[in-house]
Amino acid sequence: MLVVEDEPAIRELIAVNLRHAGYGVAFARSAEEAETILNGALPDLVVLDWMLPGQAGDAFARKLRAQARTRDLPIIFVTARVEERDKLAGLESGADDYLTKPFSPRELTARIKAVLRRRAPQLTDDVVRIGGLELNPATRRVIGEGKPLDLGPTEFRLLHFFMSHPERVYSRTQLLDEVWGDHVFLEERTVDVHIRRLRMALSATGHDDLIETVRGTGYRFRRG
Amino acid sequence: MLVVEDEPAIRELIAVNLRHAGYGVAFARSAEEAETILNGALPDLVVLDWMLPGQAGDAFARKLRAQARTRDLPIIFVTARVEERDKLAGLESGADDYLTKPFSPRELTARIKAVLRRRAPQLTDDVVRIGGLELNPATRRVIGEGKPLDLGPTEFRLLHFFMSHPERVYSRTQLLDEVWGDHVFLEERTVDVHIRRLRMALSATGHDDLIETVRGTGYRFRRG
């Protein structure tokens, strides 16, 4: 979660609420600062002030959309202006949603959740139920047929991603990007190992067969 | 893969690793030399040293971005300077990623792979339905009359191609080009074998007759 906002008061407001909602938050005071941060690791979502010193928010958004690496970053605009044309311009420049100041903390988190649900389901706190498994991100618990399952951190994220994107095949590379993060460089084989560990854990309730190997392609999480 | 780098040691390091990773590598000691090479054939990607004799790396990058023919060439910067401003300027001038010296071979190839991956055109994930068969690239599943069919990697690609181009006859040579990729040298008879394997797989639901032999010409996938 990256918040690009120059007014300290607003920044603080957003910070408190996002942290409270369980998100990790990074800040930038300007577009330039934001770029620096983005060059490191990619956040899951960007909250962007429309009015920034130096570079306008929508120009920055367009820039993000123009670069391959940041093209798919969800963006939420925060703006004080409410005219229709701004809304239009905002959405045209690639925003996923926008908030008009003043906004309630609840509205902020609600919109973030909505955007994430649409763009990256595995980043929300929603409980996922599928194939006889129930995964609860908020409590970090997984239950299979009533019994709790014991997963390590990585296995949990991997399972969460799979359960949020069932049936679809993912290559090892895609999984590394999605589950480990975009600027992480690991051996593809590492995925195999974690798949194994996840299967081991799931086998406690016989759910290990939900994870299918698609030879030559990757892995797939079977729906029920 | 074009590497623009004036230091022989670094050049050698990069060369060894890229070759080992299976890439063909060309070199240039300066921007001018690089231009000469680019006037010939376009590489898939350019690894560019930030500090070059004569012309600075970022100026060269901008130049590449300005010309239509080289606009879409992925560029990875190699730099010894680590200041934030350099990272910014580098990416602003159109780099897709950058490496800071010293870097590990693994990191180099990983970033190259990542950049190429991002540039690669999205494989069409559209579901293809025809002749009672349903092929879904996203899930990598094929279903005939409700029953799932089991195909190997090559058979899957072959079927995908056929279903995407029904009713048209393809020679063995064309199929080799389209399904295996041009520049592979295989016996034409090998196609027969894979056709057989595909028919075998399809016969599980009686769809094997969708693939017709056109004697003296090749094969054709029948619509329904």
Next chain:
DNA sequence: TCGATACTTTCAAGATGATGACGGGAGCCG
């Protein structure tokens, strides 16, 4: 019937995935 063309079967080499083990690092506890 004959020659050309296609179909099948078989096989070894090469890919690819599964598995068990290892060493290191982060964090925790005493």
Next chain:
DNA sequence: CGGCTCCCGTCATCATCTTGAAAGTATCGA
């Protein structure tokens, strides 16, 4: 501080599956 545990990424090895080619058989068309 140590010592310990947990978890992670990597590797070597083993088991399996795919693949391409070869060779024998079947079929087609003239």
